[in-house]
């Protein structure tokens with residue numbers, strides 16, 4: 479399975495509450511140990527012009543020039559430097575999924591709270607929206623964004639509404655929290671239906687595989703490890719059944735030690751590998 483990764487997308491040495499900036503390198507290292515075939519693929523960082531297709535140009539310039547705060551609430555040059563790579567990884571993964579049908583993975587986090595002209599919640603630029611736009615430009619008619627971070631994708635909503643995108647089907651687990659908390663079995667049923675519906679109506683699914691809905695997460699606390707594996711299985715199976723390619727990004731996950739977060743991403747990776755219609759997955763599901 480292809481993982482779109484470059485060293486430059488990790489911000490080494492940062493120590494935010496969110497481990498996201500240093501997570502790409504750790505996630506890739508962890509996946510390498512799983513024993514599945516994994517192919518690391520390089521990519522180009524996105525340009526300012528690309529980012530300006532889904533964000534206010536003044537916001538893009540302000541953040542990248544160090545005049546406006548990034549999604550972490552500061553102007554740390556180490557974060558500024560990684561941002562074009564973070565988005566570049568997800569754009570490349572999504573275009574690859576579209577062109578080859580392979581499940582394609584970007585080990586990046588921090589998109590869904592970034593809106594047209596603002597960041598926040600550890601999100602600076604919305605690479606879910608940018609990846610959707612780039613694939614739409616490349617010929618994909620309808621794009622599904624299945625955002626399974628614990629927290630609602632307000633930034634994604636803001637961009638799709640601001641730009642009047644009617645070709646995006648956006649699901650946000652953040653809107654289903656009450657149901658998942660009170661009746662997890664019912665949530666699984668409704669999520670299954672929702673993903674089948676999405677897969678039937680789109681040409682590609684962008685899956686934001688958040689780790690923070692996990693019951694042990696300090697910012698989450700709804701789904702057990704088994705529930706989360708079930709979530710991943712539902713999504714990958716719904717897509718595979720309809721021959722809809724999937725591009726995956728990571729999101730959230732604030733457990734300490736970070737190994738607990740990596741384990742959740744490992745489980746997602748195994749599930750992706752099992753259902754990958756083109757790559758190296760085994761025959762059984």
Ligand SMILES: [Zn+2]
Nearest residue numbers: 627628629730
């Ligand atoms: Zn979150």
